[in-house]
Amino acid sequence: MDNIMLNDDLDFLDVIEFGYPRQIYIRSEPFHDMDNLSFFRRFRLTKPTVLNLLAEIEDDLEFNNDLNNSISPMNQLLTCLRYYASVGHLISVADAMGMHVSTTSRIIPRVSNALCRLARNYIKMPAQAEMIHVQHQFHQMASFPRVIGCLDGTHIKIQSPGGEDAEVFRNRKGYFSINTQAVCSSNLKILDLVARWPGSTHDATIFMNSRLRARFENNEFPNCLLLG
DSSP, X not given: OXXXXXXXXXXXXXXXXXXXXXXXXXOOOHHHHSOHHHHHHHHSSOHHHHHHHHHXXXXXXXXXXXXXOOOOHHHHHHHHHHHHHSOOOHHHHHHHHTSOHXXXXXXXXXXXXHHHTTHHHHSOOOOGGGHHHHHHHHHHHHOOTTEEEEXXXXXXXXXXXXXTTGGGGBOTTSSBEEEEEEEEOTTOOEEEEEEEEETTSOHHHHHHTSHHHHHHHTTSSTTOEEEO
């Protein structure tokens, strides 16, 4: 027992004098190591799709140097995708990608912000020339005429924001959330997104105050319907 206590004391003195020993992580390379099916199951995107996505945000993720064995843009993107595809436990994501939790927590907002900057390029309602084609797709699928999008709300779970207005974010199911309105096409492509209302807000309130409603009232989508 005395020898164990002595060893613990010596280790403690080493930490005081030299600091905690540096931990070197062996990072995985899932893009190269996994087959296509295993990769898709873990990241929810195919390898060609990931490559196309990386090409659009790589400049935002590249570090100026390679000090401290900086993480490649590919592994940054895959870390973020793994977080999206999992239940959101940072420790599990960090272990899977071979990095510290603090590194993972910095990467996810960085990649998420880069992805958000692409939103205007992809999340948009059909242009005038596309409306007939979109209506035809919906009619083929469900025999419902004139539809260019299906609309609904979904609750994105968050932690309590605290403060005096925290309860505004508690939804009818009892947890804190952002009530997000989404419009999608017949092939599940997101056409419009509103993600700024607290969880207690009714779906109808979000739509009535949305820019999309104003665009329909201004006749930007003539002879077209949203199906809610």
